[in-house]
Amino acid sequence: MNILIISFHTCPVNKLGEKDSGGLNLYVNQLSHELGIKEHNVDIYTRKHDAYDPIEIAINKNAKLIHFDAGDLNKNKSEMTGFIDVFTKNILDYINLKSISYDLIFSNYWMSGIIGENISEILEIPHVINFHTMGKTKTTVNYLENESDYRIENEIELIKNSDAIIVPSFQEKENLLDNYQHNNNIYTVSPGVDLDQFKQLDREKSRNILDIDHNSLVLLSVGRLEPLKGYDILIDTLTYINYDDIDFKFFIIGGDGKSEDELQRLKKIAKDKNVIDKIHFIGAIDHDLLPIYFSAADVFTMPSAYETFGIAALEASACGLPIIAPQVGGLKSIVKHGKTGYLTVNRCPESLMHYLEILLKNKPIRDAFGYNSRLHAMNFSWEKSTDDLVKVFEEVLLTTLD
Secondary structure, eight states, rough: OEEEEEEEEOOTOOTTTTTTSSSSHHHHHHHHHHHHHHTTTTEEEEEESTOOOOOOEEEEEEEEEEEOOOTTTTGGGGGGGGGGHHHHHHHHHHHHHHHHOEEEEESSHHHEEEHHHHHHHEEEEHHEOOSOOOHHHHHHTTTTOOHHHOOOOOOOOHHHSEEEEEESSSSHHHHHHHHHHOSSEEEEEEOOOOTTTTTTOOOHHHHHHHTOTTSSEEEEESOOOOOOGHHHHHHHHHHTTOOTTTTEEEEEBOOOGGGGHHHHHHHHHHTTTTTTTGEEEEOOGGGGGHHHHHOOOSSEEEEOOOOOSOOHHHHHHHHTEEEEEEEETTTTOEEEEEEEEEOOTTTTTHHHHHHHHHHHHHHHHHHHHHHHHHHHHOOOHHHHHHHHHHHHHHHHHHHHHH
């Protein structure tokens, strides 16, 4: 199968945790790699994010990344809609120049979907989309999110016109029904985790590498610094915990220069709540270093107001960490309440505090949940995810041929 993948606004090889880089980047990168291993030919088209980016980067022998210029490199995600037309033209020019024939288009995110739909009509091939996040859903779960009418209108059109919609969990399928009144041509394909890379490493060695006190309890969270991630709620929660018998540190991995405003907002909240001394903002790190941080931690939390899936939580689970997360989106698939961790009431400091204190003060529970977490994570792999996605592609191709 020859597959055209679009990841317009963010490059799959960006460092995770930087602005606009996260689970989507990892998803596209890992799936493309696995598709290539399975002898499918994959071209990923993405917007150049650095002036020195080469035009092509090999993912493996059958999959490659193709960078195109499309507007000012310093523009953030919300400012990129004006570059959609030029990016579309660049793809079509490249396809014509190289005389490439594709069987199917797979778009990731709504802006990529606009591009994919246009190219689908011109090339007369099917178009499959994974939205990753949905505008209406984001605005209903967090008042700090402000999505444009333009985005939501285009999402509605893409839902109507796409040959198939990929969602990562049953909960996201429900969101499409609740917020967009649509439940046709939706396929649930869960993302995966590299179970060989993400596994429990030696705790003492991991802490020595990171220079973390062996007697401290470590709470860890991974994600971009933006209001949707709910770090303000988590910081508020920390003010209610009784620290008399807890030597405690909280590490947040993620964020770069483009998220400086959110970093300063969070630091101000922490200072006002008198917990700034317990919080360490690490910034973005190489993805390969994450297993060391997971292995050095005691508890992982993802306090997001909305997560379509939550790949970082799955990676933490694979490393044998108990997880605390709100019962939103795909997090309900990752966390088995009372077995691998706890599901909290969304944006509720009291609920988060209750379960956080249980895990921080009870090592036997942490150990049991961590063991169960690893077992549960073994149900997910990129190989299985890719196999499930290919089945959808094959079904779409058969349907369009009828």
